[in-house]
Amino acid sequence: xxxxxxxxxxxxxxxxxxxxxxxxxxxxxxxxxxxxxxxxxxxxxxxxxxxxxxxxxxxxxxxxxxxxxxxxxxxxxxxxxxxxxxxxxxxxxxxxxxxxxxxxxxxxxxxxxxxxxxxxxxxxxxxxxxxxxxxxxxxxxxxxxxxxxxxxxxxxxxxx
Amino acid sequence: xxxxxxxxxxxxxxxxxxxxxxxxxxxxxxxxxxxxxxxxxxxxxxxxxxxxxxxxxxxxxxxxxxxxxxxxxxxxxxxxxxxxxxxxxxxxxxxxxxxxxxxxxxxxxxxxxxxxxxxxxxxxxxxxxxxxxxxxxxxxxxxxxxxxxxxxxxxxxxxxxxxxxxxxxxxxxxxxxxxxxxxxxxxxxxxxxxxxxxxxxxxxxxxxxxxxxxxxxxxxxxxxxxxxxxxxxxxxxxxxxxxxxxxxxxxxxxxxxxxxxxxxxxxxxxxxxxxxxxxxxxxxxxxxxxxxxxxxxxxxxxxxxxxxxxxxxxxxxxxxxxxxxxxxxxxxxxxxxxxxxxxxxxxxxxxxxxxxxxxxxxxxxxxxxxxxxxxxxxxxxxxxxxxxxxxxxxxxxxxxxxxxxxxxxxxxxxxxxxxxxxxxxxxxxxxxxxxxxxxxxxxxxxxxxxxxxxxxxxxxxxxxxxxxxxxxxxxxxxxxxxxxxxxxxxxxx
Numbered sequence: 001x002x003x004x005x006x007x008x009x010x011x012x013x014x015x016x017x018x019x020x021x022x023x024x025x026x027x028x029x030x031x032x033x034x035x036x037x038x039x040x041x042x043x044x045x046x047x048x049x050x051x052x053x054x055x056x057x058x059x060x061x062x063x064x065x066x067x068x069x070x071x072x073x074x075x076x077x078x079x080x081x082x083x084x085x086x087x088x089x090x091x092x093x094x095x096x097x098x099x100x101x102x103x104x105x106x107x108x109x110x111x112x113x114x115x116x117x118x119x120x121x122x123x124x125x126x127x128x129x130x131x132x133x134x135x136x137x138x139x140x141x142x143x144x145x146x147x148x149x150x151x152x153x154x155x156x157x158x159x160x
Numbered sequence: 161x162x163x164x165x166x167x168x169x170x171x172x173x174x175x176x177x178x179x180x181x182x183x184x185x186x187x188x189x190x191x192x193x194x195x196x197x198x199x200x201x202x203x204x205x206x207x208x209x210x211x212x213x214x215x216x217x218x219x220x221x222x223x224x225x226x227x228x229x230x231x232x233x234x235x236x237x238x239x240x241x242x243x244x245x246x247x248x249x250x251x252x253x254x255x256x257x258x259x260x261x262x263x264x265x266x267x268x269x270x271x272x273x274x275x276x277x278x279x280x281x282x283x284x285x286x287x288x289x290x291x292x293x294x295x296x297x298x299x300x301x302x303x304x305x306x307x308x309x310x311x312x313x314x315x316x317x318x319x320x321x322x323x324x325x326x327x328x329x330x331x332x333x334x335x336x337x338x339x340x341x342x343x344x345x346x347x348x349x350x351x352x353x354x355x356x357x358x359x360x361x362x363x364x365x366x367x368x369x370x371x372x373x374x375x376x377x378x379x380x381x382x383x384x385x386x387x388x389x390x391x392x393x394x395x396x397x398x399x400x401x402x403x404x405x406x407x408x409x410x411x412x413x414x415x416x417x418x419x420x421x422x423x424x425x426x427x428x429x430x431x432x433x434x435x436x437x438x439x440x441x442x443x444x445x446x447x448x449x450x451x452x453x454x455x456x457x458x459x460x461x462x463x464x465x466x467x468x469x470x471x472x473x474x475x476x477x478x479x480x481x482x483x484x485x486x487x488x489x490x491x492x493x494x495x496x497x498x499x500x501x502x503x504x505x506x507x508x509x510x511x512x513x514x515x516x517x518x519x520x521x522x523x524x525x526x527x528x529x530x531x532x533x534x535x536x537x538x539x540x541x542x543x544x545x546x547x548x549x550x551x552x553x554x555x556x557x558x559x560x561x562x563x564x565x566x567x568x569x570x571x572x573x574x575x576x577x578x579x580x581x582x583x584x585x586x587x588x589x590x591x592x593x594x595x596x597x598x599x600x601x602x603x604x605x606x607x608x609x610x611x612x613x614x615x616x617x618x619x620x621x622x623x624x625x626x627x628x629x630x631x632x633x634x635x636x637x638x639x640x641x642x643x644x645x646x647x648x649x650x651x652x653x
Contacts, residue, residue: 002634004601005653076651083651089605095640096598096618097647125468128625129598129618 004093007076007083014115015073015135019066022111027058075133077147082122084131094131100124101152106145108138120144175233175244181274182298186225188270194221234296241281241311243294253294259283261443261469263308265436267301272434277304281311282469312424312440327421332481332492334416334429339406341483344454347412348405352397355404413482418492425465425496427480439478443468445595445621446576447480447493449503449588455483456586463489465496466591466622478622493590502576502590507569513610514630515565522561526553560584570628570639577617577643579628589626593643595619601636615640 031054038046068088076083082101085093105121112118112134118141122131136144191198198217205213232245242254262282271277281294299307342348414431425444427437445468451461463481481492494500533550536542563583571578577596580588600616607613607630615636616625628636640648 002637003653004633004637004648004651007651078650081647081650091603091608093601094598095600095648095651097644100597124597124618125620126597126618126624128616128623129600131598 007074007085009075011070011073011075011133011135012117012137012140013070014117014137016066016070018112018115018117018135019069020062021114023062023065025111027062031055031058073135077144079151082131082148084133086132086134094129096122096124096129096131098151101148104145104148104152106141122148175235177233178229178296178298179276179300181276182229183226184274185270185276185298186228187222188225190221190225190228191218241294243296255281255283255294257311260311261440262467263311263438265304265308266433268433271298275301277301279304279307308438309422312422312438328419329421330417330419331495332416332418332488334413334482335484338482338484339409341455341458341460342405342409343402344458344460345405345409345452345483347408348401351404351408352401409482416482418480425480439465439467443621444496445619446589446591447496448622449489449493451586453584453586459486460484461486461489463493464622466589466619468595468619468621497576497590499574501574502578505571505573505578507571507578507580510568510570510630511632513612513632514568517610517612517630518565518568519558519561522557522564523554526557529553568629570631572639572643577626579626581627581629591617591619591626595621596644599640599648600625617643
């Protein structure tokens with residue numbers, strides 16, 4: 001066995017749009033803040049090329065990262081384990097045995113709600129071991145929560 | 161049935177108060193807590209000539225202390241331990257006895273004078289809120305020890321009862337000569353910084369800076385040459401920090417004893433405030449051998465336990481050996497694990513690519529600094545000796561990188577995952593594989609290009625994970641599959 005394979009399932013394709021909107025909002029806020037403090041209120045001397053460079057970085061991030069993220073983000077649930085892959089520059093693959101799962105959390109953020117998406121977080125007794133599946137279709141996420149709760153329940157032990 | 165049904169404990173089914181001697185402790189403590197307000201009230205009272213204020217200033221804290229005693233009670237019933245407190249806002253804390261993971265006994269100097277101890281019951285719930293802590297503040301020492309024994313013995317009732325109680329086995333006792341390691345730890349610096357901070361704050365508050373004859377000092381110092389003044393200051397600072405660190409070591413670790421009895425490890429230490437910690441055998445997931453550079457060069461280090469249910473903030477209570485010589489550390493680590501493999505076994509290195517990564521990561525920032533300095537010297541007319549200062553970083557980085565590369569290693573021996581890394585702060589963690597509750601394979605774009613990955617075994621204790629830095633990917637997958645069979649295997653290609 002040379003290496004781990006990728007998890008089987010992709011997240012919803014709408015997750016790309018969600019990340020795009022999120023990136024635009026954050027980048028836009030950054031640009032607006034720079035322009036307001038530098039040019040409108042004159043708190044400090046802001047050369048035009050700094051703003052231009054910032055805009056290019058934001059544009060590049062918004063153009064590349066959502067798709068990159070979408071390619072990386074994957075998940076898989078078997079009878080005995082949960083396996084997730086997240087990140088873009090830094091890729092993180094996490095495996096947790098079903099018997100060690102403590103809580104299964106379902107969350108809809110303000111942006112993800114716009115796209116009918118949800119995040120499922122699976123925690124173990126370790127503060128370093130939470131598995132997060134971002135950008136799942138709402139219905140799929142609900143079904144996953146039920147499935148995980150059921151499977152984790154059948155395993156005995158106090159999960160530490 | 162659990163031990164709590166035996167008659168000797170039966171009396172504790174009723175709500176009971178803490179020790180009445182706490183009536184002496186609480187008022188004193190409240191007085192100290194309200195000290196600034198009390199002083200203020202006293203000054204105001206003296207100024208107005210109305211001495212009723214003095215009574216109020218002393219009476220209110222004392223009254224609060226008495227109320228605290230009257231409103232606090234606890235009981236152990238039906239396998240639960242419950243603590244009730246608060247006057248206006250009633251709190252009832254309740255936890256099942258079989259969730260109890262650690263029981264700490266602490267005794268401040270006031271407690272010790274009265275023969276009392278505070279029992280802190282740890283359940284592994286990670287709540288930062290002080291109100292949510294299950295502290296029985298103030299039981300007679302004997303009663304506290306008995307309670308601790310009862311609470312910790314509930315979990316495995318059968319075997320402990322059958323066998324005659326084994327005598328307490330002492331594993332390590334503090335040797336006063338270990339104090340020589342104290343100046344090599346960072347505690348001295350921390351205490352010195354803290355003391356300086358408090359002192360300058362006090363000077364500020366009482367206007368000491370204005371009264372300090374700064375002009376005279378500067379004048380006096382100016383007569384001395386810079387070359388005599390700087391070394392004198394440096395030596396003075398070194399002596400101060402050394403004394404403080406020795407003081408800190410002695411206050412924290414005086415009378416340190418690690419022993420094993422009744423299925424748990426017991427730690428006792430402290431010069432002024434004594435502290436007794438008990439760590440249940442079943443919660444011991446492994447040990448960490450920590451050797452910060454200065455200690456390592458002097459042949460020392462410390463050992464702490466990885467205890468499930470103790471989070472990062474409580475790490476201090478899992479210290480098994482304070483800074484001590486290496487042979488002692490190894491002996492204790494072997495003893496606590498019950499096997500020698502994880503402590504002594506040679507480790508597998510992480511290969512040339514991991515080694516190269518240590519060097520690039522150490523040299524890149526130094527190279528950037530040298531480049532930036534040369535540009536500034538060339539373009540902005542900065543003095544050229546700055547370049548020499550920056551260049552000194554290069555050999556330092558090389559030595560660090562070589563040491564870090566040489567330290568990297570891992571192994572899977574006797575059911576323990578062993579990982580070693582670091583130079584300034586070298587660790588060798590040994591974690592029992594049954595306490596591994598998940599795996600994280602983390603790799604940046606650079607790491608993926610070099611086919612390396614950082615493998616972390618997550619656990620419910622210690623730093624919450626043991627990380628193997630920059631392992632070749634196939635080795636990482638093989639290791640994870642071998643350590644916890646049937647988990648990672650199903651996801652391999």
